[in-house]
Amino acid sequence: MKKTNLVVGGSIIVIVFAAALIGAIGTPYDPTQIDAADRLAPPSWSHWFGCDEWGRDVFSRTLSGAAITVAIAGLTTLLATGAGTIVGVSAGFLGGWLDKAVVAVMDALLAFPALVLAIAMTTLLSGASLAPVIALSVAYVPYVVRVVRTGVLTIRQADYITASSIMGNSAAYTLARHVAPNVVGLVTVISTAIFGWALLAESALSFLGLGLPPPAASWGGMLSDSRNYFADAPWLAVVPGLAISFSLLGVNLLGDGCRDLLDPRMERA
Amino acid sequence: MAPGSPILRVDRLQVSTLAGRRIVDDVSFDMLSGEIVALVGESGSGKTTIGRAILRLLPNGLACTGGDIALRGESLTATPPRELRKIRGGSIAAVFQDPMASLNPSLKVGRQMMEALRLHEDVDAHEARLRCLAMLERVRIENPQRCFDDYPGKFSGGMRQRFMLASVLLTHPAVLIADEPTTALDAIVRREIMEQAVELTREVGTAILLVSHDLGMVAQYAERSVVLKGGRVMDQGDARQVLLQPRVDYTRTLLDAFPERALAGGGSTRRSPLVRVRNIDVAFRKSRKSILSRKEYVRAVRDVSFDIRSGEILAVVGESGSGKSTVGKALVDLYKPSRGEILFANGIERSGGGKGGARTRPQVQMIFQDAGGSLDPRMTIKQAVAEPLRAGGIAAAAERLRRAKDMLAEVGLGDDMHDCYPHQLSGGQRQRVGIARAIVGGGDLIVADEPVSALDVSIQRQILDLLKQLHSAYGLTYLFISHDLDVVEELADRVMVMQRGCLVEIGSRDAVFDDPRHPYTRALLEATPRIRRVAPSRYALASLTNRHADPPSGHRFDVPAAEPPEHAVERACMVEVADDHFVRCIPSVECGGTAGSREEADSEDLP
């Protein structure tokens, strides 16, 4: 019972990653191949999820979209968590004016809703192939910094940090040996959350037309295009929507599972 | 109901977990009207569970699986919830351990007080208010009106426990379940609250079920007592008889585990000082309410001077907030004194204000109250004990681990445990690890901050024995910080008493315990019921022997001010009242005696 979230969420994420891998290696059809004969073809044995307004295979585009979305969300998570952890740990542990400056800048960044910041960033980065990744990373770094810094401040109060300083250990040693290993759990939880947010935000950016440029397949873009046809070809709206929801569900369950493991208080009988 | 028949009867009560494990097993006892009955036992004895079972507020996962609880002859186990709610707070009231947690921070004190009263009796708001105010006055709350209309947030633990007591007694309950009601409080407040509780319940005719681990307090206040172990009744009867002339083995082992003063009087020999602490002040910046208010400082330690002599156990006693822990932390260099100096025998000096001396740490080690919290959860205990050796300059990891394993074996932790993580160990075992880590590096001075106060009596006994054994085996010096006078009486060679950041009395253990002079020391000793062995298997409550203490001639005792003006001139000084026994005094005649007496204190033991 206690690990249901972890198992179900983990399985969903494995499926999504597998889909992304297939999408990257090779799909049944070329996801960008236009075929006028199959225009808006409903789901069938040859096209499991039907075809879109250009006659492109939706199943192949979904897999290919998975590859793009997972890659962007994954890179964003790595970048944001990596940078955020370094900044958060140093600010929290060293304190002083560095900490004050970091907090002030992060508070200012947090005043922008992440999506707004990402949208604004895309105008600066227009054209760059990694634009969504950089824009989203900048938007999420402050969240990581805040969580990690608070965690480090809590750990710094712990008696075992006091004990380490009484032993005569240097600050650098204490940081590496006692503080860092104990923020790992926290970083895991926040990085799961960031992956979910980034996945959703990437879809939102593509939905708004600010993601990777067409003809690249992306779930948000597919959903956006489907709006013109959703009376005639509802599968065009259903498939990418389900793909996003399914992935997010997996991430959310996995996140809950991680938190339950780290904070057993919440699920105490 | 016939006179003399029990007001509350617990009959073969059984409480089990859902898995079927019995937490309370066949427990029976009666309570007469107005009587104080104590449930005593160590943690895991089921005493709290019995209290909750009577209220029928068992935590999730526990259920009453047998037996009966009857109030005035009527069974409570079958009462429907609606009827039960009439009884709760009406006939049966409860006070719990943690006063900081049992008042709702979002409701005004008065509102919470009136709640039960208005629920159980037909009174209007005005009358309820008047009755609450009267009751607050009865528990000696100074400004009842103001407290009544305020949120609990700003009050101390003692005040809150008074609010609780006042509010539960408003409905004149037949039974009051008091679950460790004073455990979280300091000795003097504890005594005041217990005395008030006894006095008030006598008046109202309420019977108290006192759930406690504190045998001294039970012997002092309870009429009858039920000794529990593992959910079973070991013995019950007249409280003093059960506890002071134990009939059963379990009570005997419990009492044998009690700290006891060794016959050889400690501290009489004068040894050379290892550390000399001179006039230190430690100040903290108050957390500001808003960025607009000005910076304020609290002087947690005020002008304290003392010596720690080589090889002795010097105990520091005092209430929470007395600055005793701060002194310890200044010695391990966690806090820098803002004034004064700490001089070590090897010539290393830590002066106030300066940043120097940071490299002197390894020779002073510390044992923490919360051993679990002092161990990194991600290190095995073997690694934890090996760690100080790294900073101590032992380069080879294999050598460090070998020494760590030897040390662990010495504190009684076998090979099979060396790869455990702290959370896999019991509280006592964790404290053994903490001790091993403090000693392994060969430090001379060990600062032990309440090392046994989180432990049950029997575990506490083992840790105390271990501390004593290591003390003599390694020739260590301890600064032993504790609020527990029993433990201090057993262990200490000398005792220093702190109040409000100041040292008020220092002397040999026998002098401080048998001939206390300062009014605060006396109040502390009077407030703490201590059980003492008088003959094999016969115990008595210790009481102060000297009835009255006169200040030394030309002086009067000085009680430190709670919040002295920032730049107040300290006129008090430590005066030697007997050999090696100093008390805080003020010269009663205005003359130049101050400087002289201070020198007297300072010059002791200087080579």
Add this chain to the structure above:
Amino acid sequence: MMKYAASRMLLALPTILISLFMIFFMIRLIPGDPAQIILGDVDDAGALQRIRAELGLDKPLIVQFLLWLRAISGGDFGRSIALDSPVGDLLFSSFSVTALLVIPAVAIAGLLSVPAGMFSAWRQNTHTDAAVVTAATAFLSIPSFWLGLIVMLVFGVKLDLLPVVGYVSPFDDFGEGIRYLIMPVMTLALVETGVFVRLVRSSTIEVKGLEYITHARAKGLPELLVARRHAFPNVMGPTWTMMGLALGGLLGGAVVIETVFSLPGLGRLMVEAVFARDYPVIQGCMVVIVMSYVFMNLVFELTAPIICPAVRYS
């Protein structure tokens, strides 16, 4: 209390200044002449000269920033390149649309989620609890733009109950305005409910285990009163602050819903400005978004002690 409020406002000042500086600096990061960027693709030497003077481009960066601050504090956000009207007017009209969407949505989400979350927590580890948590997690996992499309498909297209896209201001025609707002508000409310329910539930679980709750029961209070009088204010403490954050964030971040339902809100204005490279509008939108976020936080932080007196002492 006044002192508390004043100090809170002072604390928000650096946040405001730093974020405004970021917005200001963004235009300077775009390669090219800032005056030309603000003017757009117009070849008008006179106008270019005028804007250069207005921006004080020959002066140090900090002076330029202060000049800009003075301008925006007077409501002068420049002129839109694409729409050829003062940015201030555009901001005002689109902000009111967003506010009409977001404020009711957050209010509805709050009213739904507080009872649901508390109820679920009170029944912790039962089937009811599991059902509520599952539903909340599901709503959390459905992207708002997809939920919006489904709602639109069902209520707008299939059932034909409500107008599908577009916007009529309720200030012009109240009944019609409301009809246009129902679907976007409901969509947003459902998504936010998913977030809030989980938060309310976990903070209730924390409060529920505290001693004063057991004590309230020991006084003989019925469960409903224990929950309402003793748990509710303490649960509301964290919830209230979080609702403030959500509200502040959504005032700028409702861009996706606004796009789905074609509402002329602030987010929509900003995205269209991004496509049109209409920098004065982008800048203006971001200023309004940041200011409304900081302001909402301040309002909720200052009102928190009224909802939950305990926060005064923490």
